Amino acid sequence: MSPVLILKREPAAWLTLIAVVVKLLAAFGLDVTADQQSAVNAVAAAAMGLLVAAIAHDGVGAAVIGLAQAALALALGFGLDWSADRQAVVMAAVTVIVGMWDRTQVTAPAPAAVVRSVKA
Template sequence: MKIFGREPALWVALVAIIVKLSTAFGLDLTNDQQAVINAVAAALTGLIVAISVHDGIGAAVIGLVQAGLSLAVGFGLHWSPEQQATVLSLASAIVAMWTRTQVTAKVPATPVIPPATPPAAPAAPATAPAS
């Protein structure tokens, strides 16, 4: 799914970078305000993706988790970037596992044909008993 020809994650990253750049060059935003802006951007992007793919609840869930984490950090949660990334990775893995049970491939899988077994060797001819 693309929004204005770009991937949704790219738009969320762009918003976060613009917020950081703006504060670096004088826009007076607190850390809490930056977190809220980034959370809203992530949640909105997740919602747009969910609506556009009609059943993409996974994207909305990930957006919600990202937004919630951003808000928590903005309001005092002292987690390192590694801890935050680990939580987001876990959320992504859980959503992926759930999604896998909900989707069906548009093209059926190619059947696996077992290799042919060679025919059995003919039995040795019976010998007549010696007289």
């Protein structure tokens, strides 16, 4: 059975496994705080959301933005020292880039010729 097929069937089970593995590693010597464990689990959840969206071909852009937000939270949890302004600029850039990509994936319901004739 392919890994993609397994992920399609049981994404929640995989997220639970990741959360348990992080907790086990922390219990047996990995030096991470509760906040860092939460951040790792948030990134795992966002990554799983992105994977499920990609497999379902639905909402990939929103999932990419969610993953970027979770990754930023993870980086901050592990000591990234960025101001709120810098974080906002990076997330704005991610949002614009995803929006530009989304634009290439969507077909307008009205052809361009119709829009031009209405403007005239």
